[in-house]
Amino acid sequence: MQDLYFKQENLYFLPIGGTAMAPLAGLLHQVGHRVEGVDSHLYPPMSTLLEDLEIPVRLGFDPEQIPDGIDRVIIGNAVPRHNPEVMAVLERKIPYLSQAEAVAHYVLARGLDSLVIAGTHGKTTTSAMLAWILEQTGADPSYLIGGLPCWNSRGFRLGGGPHLVIEGDEYNTAYFDRGPKFLHYRPHLFLIGPVEFDHADLYPDLEAVLTAFRAGSAQVPRDGAVVVNAWSDGAIAASRDATAPVVRVGPHIDCQLRFLSWNAEGERSTAEIEWQGEKLLLKLPQAGLHNLQNAAMALTAAITTGMTPTAAAAAMASFPGVARRMEVVGDAAGITVVDDFAHHPTALGVTIAAARQRWPDRRLVIAFEPRSLTAARRSFQDAYLECLSDADVVLVAPPFHRDRLEAAEALDREALAAALNKRSVKSVMPGDGEDLVDRLLEVLKAGDVVVGCSSGAFDGMHRKLVGALEGGDDS
Secondary structure (H helix, E strand, O other), X not given: OOOXXXXXXXXXXXXXXXXXXXXXXXXXXXXXXXXXXXXXXXXXXXXXXXXXXXXXXXXXXXXXXXXXXOXXXXXXXXXXXOOHHHHHHHHOOOXXXXXXXXXHHHHHHHOOEEEXXXXXXXXXXXXXXXXXXXXXXXXXXXXXXXXXXXXXXXXXXXXXXXXXXXXXXXXXXXXXXXXXHHHHOOEXXXXXXXXXXXXXXXXXXXXXXXXXXXXXXXXXXXXXXXXXXXXXXXXXXXXXXXXXXXXXXXXXXXXXXXXXXXXXXXXXXXXXXXXXXXXXXXXXXXXXXXXXXXXXXXXXXXXXXXXXHHHHHHHHOOOOOEOOOOEEEEEEOOEEEEEEOOOOHHHHHHHHHHHHHHOOOOOEEEEEOOOOOOOOEHHHHHHHXXXXXXXXXXXXXXXXXXXXXXXXXXXXXXXHHHHXXXXXXXXXXXXXXXXXXXXXXXXXXXXXXXXXXXXXXXXHHHHHHHHHHHOOOOO
């Protein structure tokens, strides 16, 4: 793409290691800006991405180490106002933007139509699916995905086509902008996946969540479209204020893309679908009804951009997947270790169902880290009990943000363990400082499948476990 807008700038990412910040840093580095950043810690896959791109990263916030000559600081939502480097940026009057504002300023200003994938669940996978379809069919898309697609170890791409596929997070944009990120992305297509209550530290109730999504729907111009997952009542409610055409995807007779039937076996899933009277077979090389729904959303978005249903479905049949979505990390001692990003109760539930589909005759061990502030709250106690009851063995690690919650509002792991045991689900609740791998080794048997679920690094548990099972180096 010939760049008529380019002026090289020195950009400083504060912090740089998040799943939204690192791909944006990579894209702006590719464009030709000088990019560097800071973080408190890094972990794969974003640490690997930044290392491969040779983007300088400093660990540890220190205002005295902010480089000279910075044209603009990109501030992510992981740092508060009192972060020492944020305070220095403000005191020195260095220009700054949020991550979402930077997308608009540096990427959308190139004249791209944004295809924004939103929703409580499935954003990363659906974004990757849509990017894959457009790339495989020659549409030459740009994309920014909050994860690493299995065919592109970078998670970003600058193409020559008219579309930017971008994951639209409903979480707050920055300490100075408490609105959702997707409001900065100027959606031409706005895909609304399942919508439920989440982010209890930001939204007081479901109605507040719906209000945010309705604002996103209302932004879409009349020549765009709002694509809605009609399996979700929340998604339907979230599209209420749209003036653009609303395209529904689901099993109902009023859906423009309608599921007629579906089948799942092993690692593959299929669905018979209908688009405007044309029947198609949607084939997907991944397990789980939720992934078929994600695929149908991506397929509908591609069709809405002008692609033929047949071409879009053909591309979907070879979708390679996304890192940390039911990703097999290793097999050792007859035990399969899997990494997955699931952390909301609904996401845990569909992950467990997909694991049952993929490994139907094996004992299923779920190791779960309540990583986010919402996951650590007692408000999801009953929901976690219901979804985790479908496993055979459950380990729940100490909540990551336990020091930031009052005891009365924190997840009660002892009560959860007692309730799981009553349902004949063996539970393991490690104490603070206990080694998670050691606790897992106490209960594992040959033939088990261990799915480690966390929205963060889980302290490298997956590879440490594989190393311990191999009896060798876990690095």
